Amino acid sequence: MKYKKISTYSYNLHIIKTNKFKTVTVQVNFKRKLKKEEITYRNMIVNMLCESNSIYPSKRLMTIQTENLYDLGYRGMNYISGKYNVMNFAATFLNEDYTEKGLLDESIKFLSDLIFKPNIERKRNEISFNNDNFELAYNLLKDNIISQKENPDAYSKTRMLEYLEPNSCHSYRSVGYLEDLEKIDSKKLYKYYESILNSDILDIFVIGNINERHIKKVIENNFSNIKTFKKPSESHFITPKKHRLIPKVVREQQKINQSKLVIGYKIDKMTNFELRYVLTVYSYILGGGPDSKLFKTVREDNSLCYYISSVTYPLNSIMTIRAGINKKDFKKTISLIKKEIINMRKGRFTDDDIIKAKITYINSLKELEDSQDSLISLYAGIEYLGSDNLDNRFKKINKVTKEDVIKLASKIHLDTIYLLEGEDNEEE
């Protein structure tokens, strides 16, 4: 595997050459500082561009073309990464060895057309997106926004983060807001689209068994529309606010069988080493998998749930614990979780637990090389978050000691307890 970063006037091109895969993936990332009112705009842009364009005026025609391109897969998404909002478009397609000569160029052109050739209308020098396409993208986003509640698991997490720290970056919903959507029209949206092309920070990743020089040329030809003068990126990391001294407890009701418990913790300022490595080890031991403290105690010993896990958000200095339980077991579950948090602080775990966490992390690094998406995320992490490269990760994870974990444990504080309360259906 060979990695090369080529910086141009307006974007960074990251080329990862590897002969491991029969496919090539091209991912185009646009990012800018996160603003709540822009999230909905960015989701609308993703829908607009992925649903149709001036060459393929409907999703059906677009999909037929992907099938002609030997089932090229494309996707667009908008996500929040700490202080930044990242919107990306990606295409994965078969290497020419498995299709026909010229298909690589054609596939990259498909992606570039998707981004740069939207279906637009001109009226008296004013440009807007095509109204029919706009309607379709609008309705799709509207449905995505209103149907969040239909996934109680994800919805309960969203609600907890909103209570944890209202009006902060981590409380924002990455899907967007209905009240913002209602204010968008196709003219405003087109203006926003132009501003993306003119001022977002752009990174392009290409991975596969490719010829570096050829790729460089194809990308140059296809991405000449980018006018942005490349600006340096700032840190994505958010400086944490202090945790509540008395934790907030919120219970909301929904007509579901299983209640969803989500607990939010805030973490005091961590060192670089802590947030990249010690936190990984801590969370693995506490609630990282079926061998974790929480799984053993809450599920195996007390049969209170089917799933329970802890997840960390190093960019935001937050940790969450989630479980699906019966409403009547709320108090018992909380007290068992609290005990495990205390056990971590008091060092009631073994060196073996630490070794397990390290081996798991190291194995996941090894397997990361088996997937194109993971490799792109790796280099995006190095570019955006200043993450270490693989060699350094292998070295640094091994330096984590039990003392490090105990020290970090004392920085983790309970802040918010959220229960999406269902109706227990006891059949006794």
Next chain:
Amino acid sequence: MKKSSLEKLDLELYEETLDNGLRVFIVPKENVNGIYATFSTKFGSIETEFVPNNKKKMIKVPLGVAHFLEHKMFEQKDDIDPFTFYSERGCDSNANTSNTKTTYLFSGANSFAENINYLLDYVQEPYFTDENVEKEKGIIEQEINMYDDDPFFKMYDGIIYNSFIKHPIKYPIAGTVKSVKSTTKEDLYNCYNTFYHPSNMFLVITGNVDPKETINLIKINQEKKKFDKFTGIETKVYDEPNKVEKKQETTTMDIEISKFGIGYKIDCSKIDKPIADIKTYISLLFDLKLGSTSIINEKLKELNLITHDVDYTILNTDKHILVIVVVETNETKKVQELIEEELKDLTISEEDLERKKRVRKSGCIYRSDSIYSINNKIMNNIINYNKVILDDYKKIDSLNIKDMQKIIKHINLDNKTVYIINKS
């Protein structure tokens, strides 16, 4: 060990049947770090009435017992359980149950020899007690509750339940809260002793392994163990009628967009082809008629009746295929009418069929990059054909419009059940 190549995929398949009946399939892939191993029994949720091994009388076990048994295999007599074992080696482990099989698996880049031995050992050493069976009930109950809150799961379950009359595919894989509560240690042992005999199981390993060393490890492990004589498994044969149990059901849930599904129950007993092949044709047909490249899907969006593509999924028993079409819309009646109107004409063009064939062939190549997809393909082949299909490419190439038309003639889309979930 028999060696064959998987056509056009740059992969070799090694296979061998051991003396005790266990079948082993290995696909080495040197350019990855990971290894994925699955150990499966042809025992799924539909086997609820059978003659236990070395007994004579047919018994009936509670619904969901295959899934319950899967949970309990993770209980070991000594302290260390599979989750801990694999976690100590930095590897993932899990298990899952479908209608037709139960699979135990691990994946990881480390300690392969230990891992494979342990996989065989823990699955071949059950330890069920009254206490540990009792303890599991609360956990499975929460699992069932979790699925019940998902409108799509609820709809699939509802449609399958209303489509079948006698066949146990009717019931959810995990059973019901009631059937789980009634499950005993004896039920689990009856199932285990019958369906977990090596003759009813198969092992599939994909990834960075040496096939010869691997097969030797497995042989040494198996030669040490003794198994009862295997007399074959007699399971109940269900004379499933062609009609559906219930034609329509409507319910409400706390959701934002109403949904409906149509289950088309298709009798395949008169079509002279393996049911898995018929399934391929029917899947192509529904893809072309209702999928993301269909005219009706586009029309429904333009009319602002749907925003997400019409979705469909297919399952089968030995005799029937059930196609489930699912739509999210607040205009359930109107959309249902439009879809049914569209399905009155099932003709498709040669050009469209050829394009979909290209998609399927490309899919084979995409999947050949992933040790997980290769492994799944082999497992599915064993369940559906009892052998590995080496020439998927050729098989796709041979799909043709004539056979499609023959199959279409047997399809009666009036034989259906409709399930509507209205928003409250």
